[in-house]
Amino acid sequence: MPSAKEIRQQFLDYFVREHGHTFVPSSSVVPVDDPTLLFTNAGMNQFKDVFLGTGTRPYRRAVNSQKCIRVSGKHNDLEEVGRDTYHHTFFEMLGNWSFGDYYKAEAIAWAWDLLTRVWRIDKQRLHATVFAGDEREGLEADEEAYRCWLEFTDINPSHVHRFGKKDNFWMMGETGPCGPCTEIHMDRTPDKSGGALINRGDPRVIEIWNLVFIQYNRDETGKLHLLPARHVDTGMGFERITAVLQGKQSNYDTDIFAPLLAALADLTGKSYRGSLTDIVDVGFRVIVDHIRMLTFAITDGAMPGNKGRGSVVRSILRRAMRFGWEAFELREPFLYRLVPVVVEHMGDAFPELRRQPERVAGIIRREEEDFLRTIERGLRYFAQAAERAQPVTSAIPLPSDASWENIRGVISGRDVFELHTTYGFPPDMTRQMARERGLVIDEAEYARLLAEHEAKSRTQPTAQPLVLRVEGPLPTTDDRSKWFGLSGQGTILGWIEGNRFVTTGRLEMAAEEAPPVGLILDRTCFYAESGGQIGDRGYITTSTGTFEVSDTQQLGQTVIHLGTVTAGYLAPGQLARLQVDSIREFTRRNHTATHLLHWALRQVLGEHVEQRGSKVKPDEFTFDFSHTGPLRPEERDRVEELVNEKIYQDWPVTWRELPIDEARKLPGVRAFFGEKYGEIVRVVEIGDGFSREFCGGTHVDHTGQIGPFVILSEEGLGKGVRRVTCATARQAVRAMQEREHLLQQLATRLRCAEHELPQRLAALQEEIRQLQQQLRRAAATDLHAAADRLLAQATVCDGVRIIVGEMPAAPEEQMRQQADRLRQKAGSAVVVLGWLENGRVQLLAALTDDVVQRGLHAGNLLREVARIVGGGGGGKANFAVAGGKEPGKLSEALELARQLALQRLAPESNRP
Incomplete structure (x- = not known):
């Protein structure tokens, strides 16, 4: 019996050695440059640009084993995971591709050859399906595929079946590449009589390989367009074919899952028996499936969170924890203990798992600890909500696979909302728990309450750049001199008053309470707020007046100097002298420090750290980044140490402008948090390129100009996002002086030397602990006495x-x-x-x-x-x-x- 490792390698070798394919490593489960996907859910995802004709590869034939996650959207198998023996959230997709090279005849012949000659599968157990056409969309039947099956294989002709669009027309999603497909099914009935069970959802006859012939692209309107070239995209579930070749009825009985099942059995003291209904066996399957998904997702950068991809990861983790709680009575973190098992048995095929397994386990453990604080009360609240379930009415839409007969009630949206916001139960989890009890949830009420909650949560929105509505076009401003100094010259073109661009008359002093005016020049050295750096302040003077700039913003290609006339007047056409407030020098120091900080955080915490935002001001700056928990004291110290080392080494800070495609190819270059970049981007480099970022901000010439750096504080902005507030130069010195003063005050108050503070505080804590114990004993005595009174x-x-x-x-x-x-x-x-x-x-x-x-x-x-x-x-x-x-x-x-x-x-x- 071949091992799973051997089966994977046999598939790859067949196409590489016998048919000239190039092996392409699996792409990340977190899609790159594809906003339509939360997770990579098919092998073709990384080749989507080729199918659309917008990209190319140096090869025309490819083969790989792709990491896939299917937990949302069209390909959502989550509810089946654990309830049957062959659905998974994470799986491997074995696939071979042709990019305008071979087509149906070769794809079908080679698939048959691998299955029957190399793997020796009984031909009488194999069935093929082909597309029967669709009159409504004007799609003809796939007669070519039908002929290929009869001409290039020795399949039993009665085993070739025709099915409609639902089963034999493949689409990645609502839009995108698509085309007819031919599927290969395995009949596992004892007497090989399962032909009539194909596509009936019967586990005795399963699909093992799908050969897709991509020739269309479906646009947003639903229309199909022929692609420039025809391609082949095949996909075979690795877990399913392994079960077939190892003679197992269940994927979970293969050596893919055996190590995880054994490890979980050791953790729980229970045995896996394979029942489809027993809660313990369902729990085994859910947990070993979910820990694979979690390990791969977090390794590839999908961190648990409250939105989008992160919310899916958290939902899967908490679903696994719920089964641990209910099926195994586990009351402490346990999932993280299974991460090393995943790494040990899959790290050879996917080496990225071996990079930082301890970090992945730590992230999972912290998530478990968080949820354990509320899971018991949440499950109790859910039980109460289920008891309160109301009869289903026609106003409540049912899931597509449910009927009025098997739904006995509806859980209110308010209860779902309470479970989500108070107890941390993701709505997906509540939805599944409800389905297990024959209930549905009031989706509309939950959505309304969530929207109201999110609206209230925006009471302190982040500052946004000025939004102006101006009638007509505005002139372009040349602001290249902002990177070279604090002074310059420009010609006044006009100003914005209300929603009008004024180019005649005079701009004069106004009442003190009047709103600021937006002055526009042909060129400027003022920096407009962008990339987290605040806009410059300063003065603009002409021969007749002075304009004080309180802020600088940008609208399109126009720089707008916001402020008021403080003396005389200004007029269009006047030559103006521009002077930026020297405080910008401190802003420059802080902006370069953000780049050093980003580099240092990735060095200390890991490559999962990504910038999520920043606010660069003269006196301090904030830096938001992806990370799951607070910095430990030694991590914080090391980050400060690394940043200050780079400052003291006085590295040069340089920049250059490059076409964006060329800039993206620079080693280690980083771009951030949804920024929109033009065709030409500015790349700021420090030293030998250890820090290299897309950035349009102002910077020092050498890191030594920054001065000392210190982290002032750290806080969480929500799950998976941290914020540090930092200072440099004189503000950093002031912060260190304040800390020293505070230590002196504490030492004086506690009557000890500064170096004795830790021991003195420890003694005080012990004293408090003993007093609290006395209080608890007294409270327990009171409780004891109250119970005895009730007994009496x-x-x-x-x-x-x-x-x-x-x-x-x-x-x-x-x-x-x-x-x-x-x-x-x-x-x-x-x-x-x-x-x-x-x-x-x-x-x-x-x-x-x-x-x-x-x-x-x-x-x-x-x-x-x-x-x-x-x-x-x-x-x-x-x-x-x-x-x-x-x-x-x-x-x-x-x-x-x-x-x-x-x-x-x-x-x-x-x-x-």
Whole structure:
């Protein structure tokens, strides 16, 4: 039986050695220069420009094994992952391509030869499908492919089937390259009678290879256009063909997944048995699939986050954690422990996995730690939301694969929103949990609440460049001198007042409260705000007046000097002297420092660091970058050390303008956060090119001009994005002096020397810890006493103590302990405790086993009681929890609990 590694290599060798293909390494799962995709989801993605005729390659035949992720959009297999044995979020796509070279005859003949001669698959188990045409779109049947099957292979003619557009016309997405395809299916029925099951979703007959003949491009209107050349794009799922060749019915039974399943079994103490319905086996499949996706995605730069690609990564991670929690009762981080297993068994085929496995594991672990803080409360809230589910109405659209008969209710959009914003449950995860229980979610209400929330979150928007609406065209400004000095000359062309460009009359002094005017000259040395660097300030003077510039902005190719006339007047045609405020020298220092900082962060933290924004001012600058957690003290120190080393070495800072295509080819060059670049770009280099960035800002000539550098503070801007605030030169010196002064103050206050501060603080912390322990013991004693009072006040009914009452606020775990203690002391008991936590009601019910045997159910009891306080909940027969939002009704709810227990325990002869 061939190993997975051997199967992959046999495929590549067949096309390279026997048919002259070039091996092309897999592209990243994070697409490059393709905004239409969240993830690479097919082998053809990296060749899309060739199919469209906009790019070329030095070869016409290619073969590879492509890393793919399918979790969103048209190719979304997420809901099936774990529920069956052959869908995956991450998989390998074995493929061969022809770029205007061979076509249908060769593609079909070679596929058949590899399957039947090299891999010796039984020919009677193979079926082929071809495109039957589509009258509505005017597409003819693919008779050429049909003839090729009969002429160039010895397939059984009855095994060639015709199917319509749904099955045999391949499209990458709503737009893009497409064409008819022929698929090869494997019949795994015992008697080889599965021909009628093709494309019926029956796991006994599966597609193993798709040969696509790309000849069209579908535009945004849906129209098809013939491509300049015809191409072949084939794709075969590596996991599926491995299962076939290893004689396995399930992909998870192959040696691709065996190491991960074994590692997870060691972690959990449970065994994988392959059941399609048992929650443990489903959990095994979900987790080993998802950890492969997470390891590859994060390695390639897809960091967990709240939007776009990052939100998908986080959703997958939390789905895996949910199964760990529910199927294996794992209550601590565990996914990160599986990363080394993925790296060990896939690192030979994909060497990039070996670059920074510890960083990938660390990112996953931090995400796990974050989610573990809320998952238990979130699952409890979801259970309550499911209990509150309302009947489905026609106003709620159902998923395409659902019907009215199998949907029993709808979870409100408000509950989905609460799970998302408070408990960190991505909507995809809530949606899947709902489907598992025969429920759907109110998508429209959730979308509305999310939009309202995002609108409110924009109360402090980032500063935006001035937006002007001016009637008619504006003249172009020559601003090249901004890079060479602080003074210059220019001719006044006019100014913007309101929405008009004024080119006649005089610009005179205005009232103090008047808005600034936008002065325009033919050339300027003022820097307009862009690339994170603020606009210059300064003065513009003529023979008749002075104009004070408070800000400089840009509109298209026009530089606009915002300010007011402070003396005399200005007029069109006048020659003006321009003087930029010397404070720009500090801005220049800080801007060059951002480049050094970016380089240093990548050196210390890793190549995943990317600039996400900056604000460069004279006194300080901020720098936003991608990273999952705060800088450790030693990392922060090392970053400062590296930046200051480069400053002290006094490296030259140079720049040059290049065509963008040429600039992109420079080693290590970086471009940033969605900036739009023209045909010619400015590249700023430091030293020998260790830092090389697209940048239009102003910079020092040598790094030594920057002066000392210091990081003032660090903060998180959201998941996966950090911000550091930094200073250079005199501001850095001032910051260091302030730190020294603070240390002196602390040492004086704590009556110790500065070098003794760590030990003195540690002693204080220990003292505080001991005092807190004393307080906790006192609180536990109070809780203990409150529980004993309730026991003393208990009502006895038919030999059962009914212990009901309000308790002091305490963590739920302590309440569980008190309930267990009361059950043990009472022997036979119904315990219902209620307390207030952050303005909400919390309820807990615990029954002894003999009471359960008499028909009482803790979950059902609390479900009725929780309605009084405007909430819900449930649980097992002997233990349940619930919550509510009306604290004023807690006493009423507890009294109802007492009465319900009395009614259900009273002997039948005493019941009304």
